[in-house]
Structures are given as structure tokens and as C-alpha cells.
Amino acid sequence: MTPPLPLLSLPAETDPQSHLDDVLHEPRLWRDNGWTAKVIKNEDDDGWAVAMYLAGQSEPALVGPWTMGRNKKDPKPLDSGAFNTLVKTASEVIRRHEQQLRAQLHKEIRVDTAEQRILVSLDIVPDEDHPYALLAAVDSSTDEALAQLRVSPTFKLTRTSAEAWVASGFTSVGRARDD
Numbered sequence: 001m002t003p004p005l006p007l008l009s010l011p012a013e014t015d016p017q018s019h020l021d022d023v024l025h026e027p028r029l030w031r032d033n034g035w036t037a038k039v040i041k042n043e044d045d046d047g048w049a050v051a052m053y054l055a056g057q058s059e060p061a062l063v064g065p066w067t068m069g070r071n072k073k074d075p076k077p078l079d080s081g082a083f084n085t086l087v088k089t090a091s092e093v094i095r096r097h098e099q100q101l102r103a104q105l106h107k108e109i110r111v112d113t114a115e116q117r118i119l120v121s122l123d124i125v126p127d128e129d130h131p132y133a134l135l136a137a138v139d140s141s142t143d144e145a146l147a148q149l150r151v152s153p154t155f156k157l158t159r160t161s162a163e164a165w166v167a168s169g170f171t172s173v174g175r176a177r178d179d
Contacts, residue, residue, distance in 0.1 A: 027077035035087045039066050039075045048075035052090035062090040109162040110140065117141065118166055122157035137170060146170065 024031040028039040034055040042049045048068065051060035064086075067076040105124040110117055117140040124133045131153040137146040147170035155161075155173065165173050 025078075028075065030078045030083045032083065033087065035083075035090065037078055037083055037086050039078060042066075050078075050086060052086050054090070054094065062086070062093050064089075107157045109157060109159055111159075111162050111166045113166060118146065120157065120162040120165065122151075122155065124153050126153070135165065135173065137166065149173065 022031060030037045036053040036055070038051045038053070040049050040051055042065070048066040049063055050066040052062040053059075054061050068074070069076045105126065106121065108119055108121045110119055112118075119138045119140050121136050121138070122133055123136070125131060133151050133153045133155055134148060135151045135155065135157070136148045138144065139146055149170070151173055161173065
């Protein structure tokens with residue numbers, strides 16, 4: 001039977017974000033390939049959790065339950081297989097978050113005219129001090145940029161607003177009504 005592992009209290013030099021390039025393989029703290037896994041006491045119950053940090057980030061990308069050890073009191077030590085699985089899962093969480101953020105900040109509508117098909121896009125730039133959005137038009141067949149305009153981040157890109165902007169020769173965006 002293995003002796004119980006001591007509770008993890010990390011001094012500053014073993015903080016998950018210090019020495020980001022160092023490889024570290026301890027029972028409750030692994031750091032490798034830009035990731036840090038830290039086994040922590042679950043504050044809500046008697047169990048354990050694991051937090052996954054991407055190098056340079058102060059907030060964990062993933063926090064999930066961690067398996068109890070054989071004595072049903074202490075956590076199971078981290079190992080290579082578990083660490084690799086956690087890295088894969090945390091990477092997927094980050095990828096999904098980035099996709100969701102892109103979907104919130106980017107919208108596209110295709111507008112057909114007698115001469116061409118135009119891709120109208122709206123990209124919101126979430127600047128803390130001065131947020132804005134870029135409204136852009138591109139010829140779908142040639143990828144030629146036709147127009148770009150800075151608009152309010154609250155501008156609603158709808159089929160109606162896109163068609164009106166194209167019909168105006170890219171000069172007037174006005175207040176669009178929702179479709």
C-alpha cells in the first residue's frame with residue numbers, strides 16, 4: 001500500500017505558471033509541452049479535481065473531477081497517459097471556445113446582384129476601450145475587396161441591411177431592421 005500524498009500547497013517557485021518551459025512530473029503537478037496539470041482538493045466535497053493550464057494563462061482551460069487513489073482518501077497520482085488525455089481534452093475545450101467566439105463576432109451574408117455575387121461580412125472587434133465592427137464586401141468569384149466600412153459594434157447585419165448597403169454602392173448603411 002502506498003503512503004498518502006501530502007496536501008498540495010504550491011510555493012511561488014512551483015506555481016503552475018512559473019518556469020513555463022520546465023518539464024515537471026510530480027504526483028499532483030505535471031508540466032510538459034506548454035501545459036500544466038494540477039490536482040487540487042475539491043472545495044465542494046471530499047473529492048479531488050484537476051485543473052489544466054495552458055502556458056501563459058492565469059485561468060485554467062479545464063477543471064474536472066479527479067480519481068481517488070486506492071485508499072479512497074487521497075488523489076490518484078498523475079501519469080503520462082492521464083496527462084496526455086487531459087491535454088487533448090483541454091485543447092478541444094479551447095478550440096470550441098474559439099469557434100464559439102468567432103461565431104459571435106463574425107457574420108456573413110451573400111448578396112446576388114445582376115452582375116456578381118457579393119459576400120458581405122461583419123467582424124466585431126471587442127476592444128475594451130473603443131469597440132467597433134468592420135463591414136466588408138468582397139466579390140465572391142474573384143475575392144476582390146469591394147468596400148470596407150467601420151460601423152458600430154451593435155450594427156445588425158441582416159439580409160436587408162446587406163442588400164441595402166450593396167444597392168447604395170457601399171455608401172449608406174443606415175439603421176437596418178431585423179429580418
